[in-house]
Amino acid sequence: MWLIFTLLAKLITWSVKLTGKGSGYTFPGYLILKIYPNILKRVTYEKGIILISGTNGKTTTTKLITHLITKSGCSVTTNSSGSNLLRGIVTSVLLDTNILGKPRGDYGVFEVDEFNLPVVLSQVTPKVLLLLNLSRDQLDRYGETDIIFEKWKDALSTLKSDALLIADLDQKEFKELPGNFKGKISWFDSASRLLHHTKLLGEFNAKNINAAILALENLGYDKDKLITLLPSFTHAYGRGEFIEKDGKKYQIYLAKNPASFNHNLDLFLLGHLDSTNLVFVLNDNQPDGRDVSWIYDIDREKLAKVCESKRVYVSGTRYLDMAVRLHYAGIIVNEYNIGGDLSNILSKPEGHHITVLPNYSAMLETREILMGRKIL
Amino acid sequence: MKLNIGYFYKDQLNLYGDNGNVEILQYRAEKRGIPVDVKQIGINTTSDQMAVLNINMIFMGGGPDSGQKEMYEDLISSKKNFLMDYINRGGVGLFICGSYQLLGKYYQTADGSLLEGLGIFDFYTKHFGNHKPRCIGNAVCEISPRILSDPLFLKINGLGGNLVGFENHGGRTYLNKDNKYAPLAKVLSGYGNNGEDGTEGVLFKNCLGSYLHGPILSKNPHLADYLIAKALKLEDLPPLDDTLITLAHTACIKLKK
Numbered sequence: 001m002w003l004i005f006t007l008l009a010k011l012i013t014w015s016v017k018l019t020g021k022g023s024g025y026t027f028p029g030y031l032i033l034k035i036y037p038n039i040l041k042r043v044t045y046e047k048g049i050i051l052i053s054g055t056n057g058k059t060t061t062t063k064l065i066t067h068l069i070t071k072s073g074c075s076v077t078t079n080s081s082g083s084n085l086l087r088g089i090v091t092s093v094l095l096d097t098n099i100l101g102k103p104r105g106d107y108g109v110f111e112v113d114e115f116n117l118p119v120v121l122s123q124v125t126p127k128v129l130l131l132l133n134l135s136r137d138q139l140d141r142y143g144e145t146d147i148i149f150e151k152w153k154d155a156l157s158t159l160k161s162d163a164l165l166i167a168d169l170d171q172k173e174f175k176e177l178p179g180n181f182k183g184k185i186s187w188f189d190s191a192s193r194l195l196h197h198t199k200l201l202g203e204f205n206a207k208n209i210n211a212a213i214l215a216l217e218n219l220g221y222d223k224d225k226l227i228t229l230l231p232s233f234t235h236a237y238g239r240g241e242f243i244e245k246d247g248k249k250y251q252i253y254l255a256k257n258p259a260s261f262n263h264n265l266d267l268f269l270l271g272h273l274d275s276t277n278l279v280f281v282l283n284d285n286q287p288d289g290r291d292v293s294w295i296y297d298i299d300r301e302k303l304a305k306v307c308e309s310k311r312v313y314v315s316g317t318r319y320l321d322m323a324v325r326l327h328y329a330g331i332i333v334n335e336y337n338i339g340g341d342l343s344n345i346l347s348k349p350e351g352h353h354i355t356v357l358p359n360y361s362a363m364l365e366t367r368e369i370l371m372g373r374k375i376l
Numbered sequence: 377m378k379l380n381i382g383y384f385y386k387d388q389l390n391l392y393g394d395n396g397n398v399e400i401l402q403y404r405a406e407k408r409g410i411p412v413d414v415k416q417i418g419i420n421t422t423s424d425q426m427a428v429l430n431i432n433m434i435f436m437g438g439g440p441d442s443g444q445k446e447m448y449e450d451l452i453s454s455k456k457n458f459l460m461d462y463i464n465r466g467g468v469g470l471f472i473c474g475s476y477q478l479l480g481k482y483y484q485t486a487d488g489s490l491l492e493g494l495g496i497f498d499f500y501t502k503h504f505g506n507h508k509p510r511c512i513g514n515a516v517c518e519i520s521p522r523i524l525s526d527p528l529f530l531k532i533n534g535l536g537g538n539l540v541g542f543e544n545h546g547g548r549t550y551l552n553k554d555n556k557y558a559p560l561a562k563v564l565s566g567y568g569n570n571g572e573d574g575t576e577g578v579l580f581k582n583c584l585g586s587y588l589h590g591p592i593l594s595k596n597p598h599l600a601d602y603l604i605a606k607a608l609k610l611e612d613l614p615p616l617d618d619t620l621i622t623l624a625h626t627a628c629i630k631l632k633k
Contacts, residue, residue, distance in 0.1 A: 139392050140512050140544050144440040290514065291542045293589040296396025320624035324594055327620050328396070328403050335619070 003101035009094035029090030054132030077105030138289030275353035394437035438474030476585030515566025541588025
């Protein structure tokens with residue numbers, strides 16, 4: 001049966017990719033879960049499963065842990081596509097199997113959508129669980145963080161005490177975790193010592209790196225050796241990634257909620273980013289949440305300061321809403337530099353360095369326009 | 377002349393972008409050369425302190441359950457008298473979502489228990505439990521005839537008679553049916569107060585309650601200007617360049633529910 005599932009998954013992904021109807025990282029899992037809803041319960045990896053959840057930083061941290069483990073000589077099965085609901089994890093598991101259907105990785109390293117963490121934990125027993133942070137995102141779909149955190153606590157209380165929890169020291173709600181989890185908790189902070197060994201920028205990435213290193217140290221990896229592997233790590237897609245097109249260099253920073261948007265503004269204010277062309281892309285498609293009110297939780301003063309003396313462009317399905325937000329932050333928005341046609345707006349800047357701040361589906365569309373594919 | 381905005385419980389009631397309403401009021405007043413002072417009214421602010429602030433505009437938003445729990449006792453014990461007096465004397469205020477609900481008679485939770493409100497507005501709110509879906513989505517409403525026919529509104533309105541926004545609430549609000557001028561607006565698309573009777577928000581003297589986020593004033597500049605002019609007892613306001621905002625307002629009218 002298992003072998004049939006793996007073959008089926010591979011066949012579906014292959015046909016989805018062939019027809020160009022999508023990336024094929026979600027649908028096989030979706031279909032197989034209909035037939036076998038508890039399929040993940042029987043999946044094990046020799047050295048264990050590492051899960052990464054939280055509002056921001058999942059994709060980068062998952063990629064970093066995968067990088068560090070594989071460079072240290074072990075193999076990893078992971079959902080690097082960022083398809084992080086149950087169905088995405090199932091797809092990643094089934095696709096990375098050998099011809100007999102046996103999972104290939106020594107480790108399973110999966111990012112998990114914060115809202116889906118409880119259901120994933122009901123099927124998967126992680127060796128290590130990283131809880132990166134929790135902040136507002138897609139309130140119309142996910143509801144308040146209070147509600148998500150209550151569900152996390154219930155799910156954590158069912159975990160065995162041999163699981164290890166890695167959690168953010170600065171997130172004030174996380175102080176309640178010890179009361180809800182029987183096992184060991186290791187806390188990471190925002191110190192920037194390790195950040196300097198990477199190409200990544202910003203305090204939020206310092207936290208992601210500290211979390212990844214702390215997790216692997218707890219699994220017996222040598223910290224000094226791990227640090228030597230940090231310089232060769234490259235950005236996850238859409239998270240600081242550079243793409244060149246028509247002689248222009250675009251850098252994409254996913255900005256999908258108030259926290260990630262403000263973090264990205266900080267990169268400019270700290271002088272890490274200095275391009276003079278700034279493209280904001282705001283969509284309200286299904287994966288983004290349909291409510292765009294959150295753009296008023298972007299720090300007005302930071303926004304105004306970053307846009308000062310820059311050429312500002314706006315696109316996305318809700319470009320007018322974003323333009324109005326900029327207007328109310330005192331930024332002069334030129335009507336010729338805004339519009340719903342993303343490809344046209346991306347081609348407008350005349351300078352060589354362009355920074356793009358898109359929300360989720362806008363990031364995928366930006367990549368498709370600039371490099372011909374949405375995800376990997 | 378100065379716009380003194382009393383911004384209530386910013387730390388507790390700060391749901392998704394509603395603080396933008398204060399930013400927008402400030403922006404639109406200052407563009408007309410009207411100085412603005414935003415005064416934070418928090419859990420520690422006493423009624424004596426509030427009395428000397430010369431507040432002529434109140435804004436209160438909605439919050440997560442934890443935030444509303446934090447401020448509820450304080451609202452009932454040390455802000456009620458001030459708010460009742462302010463509102464009944466015709467003070468201008470904007471109350472969104474959670475705070476709108478708190479100004480009604482009571483809020484009935486899913487398990488049937490009653491949470492007492494300030495009782496300033498003539499309505500109650502009921503949460504039917506999770507089997508009844510939350511009211512979530514884009515909304516378009518037609519502003520109450522009481523505002524539409526106000527000579528002040530006729531003078532400053534450059535946009536039309538609609539409000540646009542995004543609603544996201546579990547509680548359903550039922551206005552006293554005997555008062556036909558009570559709703560702020562009539563729902564054209566969306567849920568409004570309860571998804572049943574076509575009403576949205578409440579209008580009482582010079583105070584508005586509404587479920588609309590967006591924030592509400594971001595794409596409804598006519599409403600923002602109406603509040604500013606009312607608060608300062610002006611007969612008119614010079615127009616601003618609202619080209620972008622008008623385009624955004626019009627685009628929002630066409631959004632899918």
